[in-house]
Structures are given as structure tokens and as C-alpha cells.
Amino acid sequence: MSSPIYRLPIGVNCLSNNGKVFVSGPCGVVDFYCVSKIYRKGNMIVFLPYLSSYYSSIFIQAVLGVVLGYSVELVLKGIGYKAYKSDEKLIFTLGFSHSISIDIPEGVFVRLNKKTLSLISANLGLLQNFTTSIRAYRFPDSYKGAGIVYVNEIVTCKEGKKN
Known part of the structure; x- marks a missing residue:
């Protein structure tokens, strides 16, 4: 199982609104649906309830996409x-x-x-x-x-x- 705490790179912003998670960065914006809520402290993010492995991989792909493309x-x-x-x-x-x-x-x-x-x-x-x-x-x-x-x-x- 992956770690429930994610560290965002510099220049990446993440927010949640009505079950939709938005990840924005220098290469664009990626959004996906998720039932978890985001709790943030600095560049550390925790999803509660924890993300399943499927949604965790989608989130990691989104972060890599907005950073590197x-x-x-x-x-x-x-x-x-x-x-x-x-x-x-x-x-x-x-x-x-x-x-x-x-x-x-x-x-x-x-x-x-x-x-x-x-x-x-x-x-x-x-x-x-x-x-x-x-x-x-x-x-x-x-x-x-x-x-x-x-x-x-x-x-x-x-x-x-x-x-």
C-alpha cells in the first residue's frame, strides 16, 4: 500500500471542490473525481479517507503531468x-x-x-x-x-x- 501522505513539488497546487480534485502546475491543469477530501500543511497533502491504489496512481500521474508533461x-x-x-x-x-x-x-x-x-x-x-x-x-x-x-x-x- 502506498503512503497516505504526498509531497507536492514546487509550483504545483492542489485543491478539492465537491468531489473533484484539481492539480495545477507549469504544464497545465488536471482534474479527476475522488471521494476523499484534501488536508494540506505546507507542501504536504493527506487525503482522508485514504486513497485507494487506483486513485493514488491517478494522483501521481496528475502531479507528474503538470510538472513534466x-x-x-x-x-x-x-x-x-x-x-x-x-x-x-x-x-x-x-x-x-x-x-x-x-x-x-x-x-x-x-x-x-x-x-x-x-x-x-x-x-x-x-x-x-x-x-x-x-x-x-x-x-x-x-x-x-x-x-x-x-x-x-x-x-x-x-x-x-x-x-
Whole structure:
């Protein structure tokens, strides 16, 4: 079991309001629901009742996110696969007869290169949900390896037809 006392880094603020915990820092603000109340003395925080291991890991992820931030890089592998940004939307050309537009959630910063997308956020859960929703449009093909893949992901391709 983790310790019930948490020490906040310099520049990180944490407050609770009606069952919602807000953690703010230099990289952004993360909020999540929790039934515990916060008791604070200096930079030490105690949640009463104590946090379960699930909520404890969410709190630690939130603190790390607002201090350091999380980033995920995706690569578009395939002929004619493109991505560009207009307003608050990502628009993909992924070999379908139409282009796909996805709303960028608030709190996620997107940087585009030719074939790579860099997604940066303080909220790890939001970032992972957004990347999986992007990858769902073109999951890596098992024969050619084309699709939307993570930067260091290794796609094992099946052997083609034998004659």
C-alpha cells in the first residue's frame, strides 16, 4: 500500500471542490473525481479517507503531468497518408474516399511534421484516449505494416502468399 501522505513539488497546487480534485502546475491543469477530501500543511497533502491504489496512481500521474508533461509520437506509414491541422481539428487523409476530421480535445497540444504527429498533454488518460481514437482509423496492417503506429513500435508482418 502506498503512503497516505504526498509531497507536492514546487509550483504545483492542489485543491478539492465537491468531489473533484484539481492539480495545477507549469504544464497545465488536471482534474479527476475522488471521494476523499484534501488536508494540506505546507507542501504536504493527506487525503482522508485514504486513497485507494487506483486513485493514488491517478494522483501521481496528475502531479507528474503538470510538472513534466506527457508526449506521444505517432507516425503515418503508408502511401498518401497525410495529416494537417485546421482550427481545432485534425484532418487525416488515410486512403479512404473521404477525409477524416477529429476534434482536438482541450488540454492536448498537437505538433505536425510531414509524417509524424507529436501529441503533448498534462493529462495522461486524456492523451492515451485521444491517441487510441486516432489509431482506430488505421490500425497497422499485418501484411504491409502500413497504418498509424507509435514511433518505436515494431509491427511484425505476416508472410505473403506462397506459390
